Amino acid sequence: MSSDSVLSSVAVETNQLSLQFQTNDGPVVALDNINLTIEQGEFISLIGPSGCGKTTLVRVLADLEKPTSGQISVNGISPEQARLDQSYGYVFQAPALLPWRTVKDNVVLPLEIMGYSKSRQRDLAAEYLNLVNLQGFESKYPWQLSGGMQQRVSIARALSVEPQLLFMDEPFGALDEITRDHLNEQLLQLWGKTRKTVVFVTHSIPEAVFLSSRIVVMSPRPGRIIDIIDCNLPPDRSIDIRESPQFLEISHRVRDGLKSGHSYDD
Amino acid sequence: MALNQVIATMISLIKSHLLKTDALPVMTVILAVLAIWYLGAVHLNSPQLQDRYKKQGIEWRYSQLVYDSWNMKRAVLPSPHQVAMELKKTIIDQNITSKRSLVYHTGVTLSSTFLGFILGTALGIALAVGIVYVTTLDRSLMPWVIASQTIPILAIAPMIIVVLGAIGITGLIPKSLISMYLCFFPVTVGVVKGLRSPQPMLLDLMQTYNASKLQVFWCLRLPVAVPYLFASLKVAMALSLVGAIVAELPAGAQAGLGSRLLSGSYYGQTNLIWAALICAALASALLVYLVGFCQRQVCRRLAGGQEVI
Numbered sequence: 001m002s003s004d005s006v007l008s009s010v011a012v013e014t015n016q017l018s019l020q021f022q023t024n025d026g027p028v029v030a031l032d033n034i035n036l037t038i039e040q041g042e043f044i045s046l047i048g049p050s051g052c053g054k055t056t057l058v059r060v061l062a063d064l065e066k067p068t069s070g071q072i073s074v075n076g077i078s079p080e081q082a083r084l085d086q087s088y089g090y091v092f093q094a095p096a097l098l099p100w101r102t103v104k105d106n107v108v109l110p111l112e113i114m115g116y117s118k119s120r121q122r123d124l125a126a127e128y129l130n131l132v133n134l135q136g137f138e139s140k141y142p143w144q145l146s147g148g149m150q151q152r153v154s155i156a157r158a159l160s161v162e163p164q165l166l167f168m169d170e171p172f173g174a175l176d177e178i179t180r181d182h183l184n185e186q187l188l189q190l191w192g193k194t195r196k197t198v199v200f201v202t203h204s205i206p207e208a209v210f211l212s213s214r215i216v217v218m219s220p221r222p223g224r225i226i227d228i229i230d231c232n233l234p235p236d237r238s239i240d241i242r243e244s245p246q247f248l249e250i251s252h253r254v255r256d257g258l259k260s261g262h263s264y265d266d
Numbered sequence: 267m268a269l270n271q272v273i274a275t276m277i278s279l280i281k282s283h284l285l286k287t288d289a290l291p292v293m294t295v296i297l298a299v300l301a302i303w304y305l306g307a308v309h310l311n312s313p314q315l316q317d318r319y320k321k322q323g324i325e326w327r328y329s330q331l332v333y334d335s336w337n338m339k340r341a342v343l344p345s346p347h348q349v350a351m352e353l354k355k356t357i358i359d360q361n362i363t364s365k366r367s368l369v370y371h372t373g374v375t376l377s378s379t380f381l382g383f384i385l386g387t388a389l390g391i392a393l394a395v396g397i398v399y400v401t402t403l404d405r406s407l408m409p410w411v412i413a414s415q416t417i418p419i420l421a422i423a424p425m426i427i428v429v430l431g432a433i434g435i436t437g438l439i440p441k442s443l444i445s446m447y448l449c450f451f452p453v454t455v456g457v458v459k460g461l462r463s464p465q466p467m468l469l470d471l472m473q474t475y476n477a478s479k480l481q482v483f484w485c486l487r488l489p490v491a492v493p494y495l496f497a498s499l500k501v502a503m504a505l506s507l508v509g510a511i512v513a514e515l516p517a518g519a520q521a522g523l524g525s526r527l528l529s530g531s532y533y534g535q536t537n538l539i540w541a542a543l544i545c546a547a548l549a550s551a552l553l554v555y556l557v558g559f560c561q562r563q564v565c566r567r568l569a570g571g572q573e574v575i
Contacts, residue, residue, distance in 0.1 A: 064470050083476055090474045096467045100489050100568040109485065113475045141570025 010076070011165055011197040012038040012061060017070035019053075019060060029222035030056045031067070036216065036225065040164070043191055043198045045208035045215045047254060053223025054201045058167050061199065062090055075165060086114060088165040089158030093173055095150035097142040097157075103129065104138035107157045114161065128156040131190060148179040152186075159194070168200045172207070181239050184210055192235060205258075206242055209233075209250045217257035227257035303346050310342040311335035344537045352537040353544065365521070368545050374521040375510045376549060378438050382445020383506040387499065389446060390453025397454070398461040398487075399479065415451050419444065419509065424516035441522075445509035449502035456498030460491025489568055496561035503553045511546060523549075 019031040030053045038044050046054040059065040061072065063079035074082040082088055097106045107129060108121040116124070129135055132152040142150055151171055158166060172180045188211055191198055202208050208215050209231060217227040231250050233241060241247050312335050319326045336345040344352075353368070360367035393411065396403040423444050430440040464486050472482045514524025523542050530538035565574050 062474060064473060083474060086474075086476060088474070090471070092467050092471065094467060096465070096471050098468070098486070098489070099570050099572075102570070110475045113472075113477045113481050113485070141572070143570055143572045 009040050010037060011040045011042070011074070012036070012199065013071075013073045014061075015071040017057075017060065017072060018068050019056060019065065020068045031060070032222035032224045034070070034223075034225060036228075038197060038199065040197055041195045043200065043211055043213045045200045045202055045212040046218060047202055047205065047208045047215055048218030048223075048258065049203065049220055051223070052218040052220040054203075054218050055169050056223065057218075058169050058199055058201055062088060062167050082165075086110070086161055087163055088167055089161060089163040091151075091154055091158045091166070091168040091171045093170045095142065095147075095154040097150055097153060099142055102139050102141055103134065103145070103153050106142065106153055107160050110157065110161050124160045124162070125156075128159045129153075131159065131193070132156045133186070146179075147175050148183055151175065151183065155187075155190075159196075163196070165197045166199070168198060170201050170203070173202070180204075180207070185239055187211065188237070205251050205254050209247055209254060210237070210239065210242065215250075215254055217254060219258075219260075226260065227253075229253055229257070300346055303343075304336065307341065307343045307345040308332055308335045311338050314338075314342065340534045341536055344540055348537055349540040349544065352541040356538075356541055357545075368523075368526065368541060371521055371523050371526050371542070372545050372549055375507070375514065375523040375546075378441035378513065378522075379445055379507045379510040379553070381438060381442035382509055383449055383503060385442055386446040386449035386502055386506060387453050390450040390498070390502070391457055391495070393450065393454045394457035394461060395483075397458050411451065411454055414447070419448055419512055420515075422447070423509075423512050427513065427516055441510055441513040444513040445506040448505040448509040452498040452501040452505070453495070456494045457491055460494030461487045463494065464490045492568055493561075493565050493574075496557065496564065499557050500554050500561070503557050504550050507546065507550045507553065 014034050014036045017031060017034040017036075018029070020027045021030050034057060046057060048054050056065060060067050061074055061079055063083040072079050075087050077085070077087075098109065101109065104122075104125045107125040108116075111121045111124060125138070126135070129138060132155055134149065134152055134156065137145065137149070137153075142153070145153065155168075155171070172183050175183065184207055191211075200208075200211060210233075212231050215229040215231050216225055217229065218224065219226045229250060233246065233250075308331070312331055315331060315334050315338065316326075335341070337348070338344075341348070356366060356368040360369075362369040362373075364370060393407060397407055398404070426444055426447075427440050430436070430443070461483075468486055469482070472486055477485070510522070511524040511527070514522040515528055523546050526542040527539055530536065530542060566572065
């Protein structure tokens with residue numbers, strides 16, 4: 001069974017997944033009948049307007065939220081088991097670094113909690129800080145870094161446990177556009193090098209089209225999937241590809257999907 | 267001519283220095299307090315003096331009334347320089363081991379202040395951890411904690427001294443317990459707030475690591491709570507000194523600032539009372555300053571070396 005799940009090419013699978021929140025104004029359907037299969041090594045973007053449940057979906061996959069009904073498997077096991085096995089990394093909307101820890105100590109936080117040896121902690125921190133181009137910043141404190149660098153530290157921290165699966169919840173949403181473009185290029189290279197499965201939440205069309213192998217378009221009230229768009233741009237693309245006709249065509253399709261699912265009457 | 271210039275330069279130097287620092291506003295406040303104090307001394311002491319003049323048939327002038335009211339023995343309100351003389355007599359002129367030395371008495375009070383502060387801080391943190399981590403305690407303990415502070419300390423202090431005295435516990439311990447009783451409260455309130463203050467995102471982060479409650483406490487909740495703890499410790503420190511002084515009042519304690527206040531009021535020695543009060547105020551200010559100093563050091567470390575306060 002376990003060898004099956006390792007060999008299986010499916011990273012994430014949901015079947016008729018639904019989630020209702022109980023609020024003071026009655027129940028709110030955050031996710032409605034989500035069926036999604038993500039293959040190993042894919043870069044999947046979830047895109048949609050605020051309130052479409054894209055963040056909630058990732059939180060359910062990461063077992064930070066419990067679904068009301070439906071089945072989910074993450075790496076062939078339940079999300080809770082996947083969380084207990086620490087088989088995924090999670091990057092939040094903000095860097096979420098601890099201000100009293102240095103960059104290196106922030107990166108080793110999960111390793112410390114999981115009881116890795118000191119030397120292994122040091123090696124992994126060096127390796128992944130190197131990967132996000134932050135070598136030499138080990139002993140700095142978060143406030144001494146720019147917003148983009150802080151978010152790269154948090155990516156290194158998520159990678160340091162060497163998960164096969166990476167959840168990223170609008171990781172660059174709070175950054176300025178120039179920094180964001182730069183980090184998009186870096187993230188694409190990183191994905192090319194590590195071949196992790198990435199589930200990426202965004203509300204930026206260019207970001208989604210640039211990064212993804214597939215784009216999942218979602219709509220709000222109730223949160224559901226309205227389109228899944230294949231997006232196989234050349235793997236060695238740079239940010240300039242955004243001018244190309246192929247890029248614009250995919251962007252167009254994403255925008256159409258978002259329009260059809262969104263009611264603009266409010 | 268040259269001398270004039272030198273003086274003018276000096277005055278301008280002093281002026282600019284005073285304006286640059288806090289010295290000018292602080293001096294202004296001190297002078298205002300002294301002025302009000304001297305006026306108050308005249309107002310409060312003159313009725314007694316006028317009676318005395320009348321009985322002795324002395325012709326009096328206002329200048330004499332003012333002078334006498336500032337230099338009266340057993341005045342209703344002794345003037346600042348009388349209190350200053352009393353402070354000099356009891357602090358500088360006395361050997362600090364003497365029972366007449368205010369330094370000695372302050373030391374006695376401070377020893378129970380410190381013990382009470384440490385006990386109160388420990389109790390306060392323990393209660394806070396219980397309240398944050400155990401739902402039952404959250405519901406059941408907090409009302410008692412709040413109720414405990416509605417009882418006037420002056421009412422409960424003699425009972426604690428008497429009850430503990432009856433079972434043979436006297437001296438430092440009962441006094442410290444009264445300090446503890448006063449100072450655990452702000453610590454509990456502050457630390458509960460602090461332990462609950464990590465951003466939800468950071469708590470989610472720890473959950474994705476499957477961190478244990480103990481790991482979340484050490485790695486996240488405790489460091490986040492420390493600034494709240496220090497804000498409470500400042501209040502607790504001052505309250506602890508109040509508690510120690512109040513504890514010395516009912517027992518007829520032999521030593522301590524509270525006993526000096528008591529004997530001062532027995533014998534109508536208002537100078538003594540004011541000197542002891544000023545000693546208590548200075549000690550309290552110094553202690554709170556020390557806590558503030560530690561606060562700055564610790565909070566700067568917690569902010570990764572960034573200046574925070």
